Amino acid sequence: MSRNGAAVVLRERSDASGVAMTTNSSEQTPAIEARNLVKTYRGDVHAVDDLSFAVQPGTIFGLLGPNGAGKSTTVKILTTLSRPDSGEARITGIDVLREPDRVRHVIGCVAQRSGVDLEATARENLTLQGRVYGLGGAELKSRVAELLERFGLTTAADRVASGYSGGMQRRLDIAMGLIHRPRVLFLDEPTTGLDPEVRADTWREISRLATDEGLTILLTTHYLEEADHLAQNLAIVDHGRIVARGTPDQLKGELHGDSIQIELSEISDSGSVQNAIERLGIVRELMVEGRTVRARVDSSATAIPAVLAALDGAGLPVASVLVSRPSLDDVYLRHTGRSFSEADTEGVR
Amino acid sequence: MTTTITHSWYMMQRQLRNLARQPAYIAFTIVSPAIYLLLFGALFKKVVDLPGFGADSYINFLTPGIVVMSALYSAGWSGMGVIQDLDRGVLDRFLVSPASRSALIIGRLTQMAVVTIIQSVIIIGLGLLVGARFPDGGIGLLALVLSAVLLAAPFGALSCAAALMARKEESVIAAVNFVLLPLTFLSSVFMSETLMPHWMQKVALFNPVNWSVQAGREALSSNADWSVVCTHLGYLVIFALVCAWLATQAFRSYQRSA
Numbered sequence A: 001m002s003r004n005g006a007a008v009v010l011r012e013r014s015d016a017s018g019v020a021m022t023t024n025s026s027e028q029t030p031a032i033e034a035r036n037l038v039k040t041y042r043g044d045v046h047a048v049d050d051l052s053f054a055v056q057p058g059t060i061f062g063l064l065g066p067n068g069a070g071k072s073t074t075v076k077i078l079t080t081l082s083r084p085d086s087g088e089a090r091i092t093g094i095d096v097l098r099e100p101d102r103v104r105h106v107i108g109c110v111a112q113r114s115g116v117d118l119e120a121t122a123r124e125n126l127t128l129q130g131r132v133y134g135l136g137g138a139e140l141k142s143r144v145a146e147l148l149e150r151f152g153l154t155t156a157a158d159r160v161a162s163g164y165s166g167g168m169q170r171r172l173d174i175a176m177g178l179i180h181r182p183r184v185l186f187l188d189e190p191t192t193g194l195d196p197e198v199r200a201d202t203w204r205e206i207s208r209l210a211t212d213e214g215l216t217i218l219l220t221t222h223y224l225e226e227a228d229h230l231a232q233n234l235a236i237v238d239h240g241r242i243v244a245r246g247t248p249d250q251l252k253g254e255l256h257g258d259s260i261q262i263e264l265s266e267i268s269d270s271g272s273v274q275n276a277i278e279r280l281g282i283v284r285e286l287m288v289e290g291r292t293v294r295a296r297v298d299s300s301a302t303a304i305p306a307v308l309a310a311l312d313g314a315g316l317p318v319a320s321v322l323v324s325r326p327s328l329d330d331v332y333l334r335h336t337g338r339s340f341s342e343a344d345t346e347g348v349r
Numbered sequence B: 001m002t003t004t005i006t007h008s009w010y011m012m013q014r015q016l017r018n019l020a021r022q023p024a025y026i027a028f029t030i031v032s033p034a035i036y037l038l039l040f041g042a043l044f045k046k047v048v049d050l051p052g053f054g055a056d057s058y059i060n061f062l063t064p065g066i067v068v069m070s071a072l073y074s075a076g077w078s079g080m081g082v083i084q085d086l087d088r089g090v091l092d093r094f095l096v097s098p099a100s101r102s103a104l105i106i107g108r109l110t111q112m113a114v115v116t117i118i119q120s121v122i123i124i125g126l127g128l129l130v131g132a133r134f135p136d137g138g139i140g141l142l143a144l145v146l147s148a149v150l151l152a153a154p155f156g157a158l159s160c161a162a163a164l165m166a167r168k169e170e171s172v173i174a175a176v177n178f179v180l181l182p183l184t185f186l187s188s189v190f191m192s193e194t195l196m197p198h199w200m201q202k203v204a205l206f207n208p209v210n211w212s213v214q215a216g217r218e219a220l221s222s223n224a225d226w227s228v229v230c231t232h233l234g235y236l237v238i239f240a241l242v243c244a245w246l247a248t249q250a251f252r253s254y255q256r257s258a
């Protein structure tokens, strides 16, 4: 949007993989703020159970969780569609429960279920959506054309949407969510059911929205790699509760034990190898097997230089180093006690 | 207020455009009243000979009845459109946007009014074609169309409300079938009121379908009693307001359970 917005975003993005928010952003009003949200459906379903989080302007926040975790319910509450039993929420400082009308002008929402009017064309869908937000005339016309172009829908623009592929409908959904240039965008599983190529395109478009246009995005997803790839901060939700939060790297870093695997150039005495490394006091589960040395460390980033220096100092030349970082899957497993795919199938209703 | 009006206009446009893209719907709304008119016109042709029927040509009697009945049926099914919007996530999309809430209903009701007017004109034309005559036509025909629209509005609203509450096509279909047919036969759409069993006459007094037929027929009769017409139209207006209120309540309840 504004040049200013973009500048702030760039600053925040540069520390996306770092540890904390910059002081700069923590002073701002969060773009999205949820406090102690609770929503229970009939039949005693605790869809959302005391959920709190905040999203800084211009960042992408991921809500990650299996089927039935409460992601969509959270999105519905934040987008004014549904009311929580208790708790509060603010979008750019505006109270969602007290001033839903004002919130609706600020947000764009791409629901999990497509909202495309299948009897209408892409152009008609976008035009009506724009009008509802008070746009009109030449401005709306050019905005519609711009979005059609950007989402690769120009050639299909005047065909009825029922003939569109799943990917085209999804892109139209996202385009509709953007028509009024919202400041905060909610994307509920934007790439579920898309083939990998289309998914990659969609990812590119989503990151572009945050970096170039300064949008704040809340994204829910089933895909660990999607959250890892797009979100600067994320929360893992399970049974309506947040079980872990942080940057993807922080979460992965919490798992004590990156595994490192070092290949030595030549076979050497395993005793001296163990000696050299154990003295550092930073590795666990050290294992030497021929030329291969395996170990688990708290953080490979600090451990590897030290281990390499120690081996070098002991006159043990190293041929290669392999680090495997724990995946978000491991994080999920640790926090919920279930593997992700297990939870996902179990959650299917 | 102006937002409600402009948004209602947009919503109405959307629905009319979508309807226009469904040739099957168009064919159905034109063909079925035509069939009723011809079929029942032939079947009951002789009933005018019954003593006390009170009309001299059955087709004259039937045409306003079919106009009203068709309005009732189109309106009754309008909830199916709501279900479709609901299933396709279109309704939720509008609900998270600043779209005027009332416009979502008013848009549908005005769309229905337009459909009803077009349908009524077609039926009246068909009636004239097969021999109906309305010598004092003009204003009487206008009143007939108005009474059809005023019947379509409340039943359209009720149908939308039922759709928002039930949220399943099957339930709406069942409810509509359960309500429309009895209401049609407990009115003077096909049969003169004077020839109905006594209890039916009593029931018909409270039947909005009957109000609408009575208003339309009275307005077309050669020395129309306009106070009768206006009273019935008045009932319909009140009924429409109640139903519109119910529809907004149904909307609220839908949003609460979202």
Ligand SMILES: Nc1ncnc2c1ncn2[C@@H]1O[C@H](COP(=O)(O)OP(=O)(O)OP(=O)(O)O)[C@@H](O)[C@H]1O
Pocket (backbone or CB within 6 Å): A041, A042, A045, A046, A047, A048, A065, A066, A067, A068, A069, A070, A071, A072, A073, A074, A112, A222, A349, B257, B258
């Ligand atoms: N309208 C509703 N009425 C009753 N129960 C509901 C409703 N919506 C959701 N639920 C229940 O609330 C729980 C959370 O659902 P929600 O849709 O928020 O999960 P989700 O994380 O979005 O799952 P998914 O990944 O499948 O989309 C589930 O158990 C679901 O069955």
Ligand SMILES: [Mg+2]
Pocket (backbone or CB within 6 Å): A071, A072, A073, A112, A188
């Ligand atoms: Mg969901």
